[in-house]
Amino acid sequence: MEKQENEMKEFLANIVNVIRGMDYIKSEDVPNIDLYMDQVTTFMDEQLEGCKRHDVDKILTKTMINNYAKNNLLPSPDKKKYSKEHMLTLLFIYYFKNILSISDIQSILNPITERYFNGKDFNMEDVYDEIFKVEDIEAGKFFKDIAKKYKQAQETFTDFPEEDQKMLHTYSFICMLSFDVYVKKMVIERLIDTMGENADHPAESDAKEE
Structure with missing residues (x-):
């Protein structure tokens, strides 16, 4: 039991280090001057290096950014x-693109950029700061949930051969996390579909005003 608890503590400590290494970029860290493409990709690579799975991975390439603008x-x-507002918008795109299609990102992001990009009262920096203020609070809940799932995974496959249990515990943990991601992705997609329906079919009050 003590060995299991120590392994869990070590695992969670590693997870914390990985998450902290993801280098959340504060809006004040984004240059407040206009940048050329090479400067944009260099900044993103340096600031989000901790998000890379492999050293050779690229955060955002010139081709990606050109395609985002083209589409x-x-x-x-x-x-x-x-x-700076371009940079903050690119950060949103970067986080979204790992789980959502380009068309879904458009459905989410376009209404935001249309309303707040270079906005007078509120702009993309205000949106960015508000979102990540909430995400910072959620980080604590995330670690607790990870710890709970890890512990549950260690308690599975107790009747299986002992020499297979470490592999099976890891598989169980991956399945739990994957199901969590799957459900959340499905909820996001349903929300996006609802946004599309609302855009295609104006509310009754809006129709009357027209």
């Missing part, structure tokens, strides 16, 4: 220069 996912740069 109206990212507002076009001004004279080939990207503003």
Whole structure:
């Protein structure tokens, strides 16, 4: 039992280090000057290096960014220069693209950029700060949930051969995490579909005003 508890503590400590290494970028760390493409990709690579699975992985390439602008996912740069709001929008795209399709990201992000990109009262920096203020609070809950699932995984496959249990415990843990991701992804997709339905079918009050 003591060995199991020590393994859990060690595992969770490693997870904490990995998450902290993901380098959440604060809005004040984003340059407040317009940047050329090379400067954008360099900044993203340096700031989000902890998010890479492999050293050779690229965070955002020139091709990716050009495609985002071409497909109206990212507002076009001004004279080939990207503003701070471009950078913050690219950060949202980066986090979304690992779990959502480009069309789904468009459904989520386009209404935000249309309303707040270069906004007068509120802009993309205000949106970014508000979102990540909430995410910072959620981080503590995340670690508790991970610890709970890890402990549950260690209690599975007790009747299986002892020499297989470490592998099976890892498999069980992966399954629990995968199911959690699957359910959350499904909820996100349903929310996106609902947003599309609302856009296609104006509310009754809006229809009357027209």
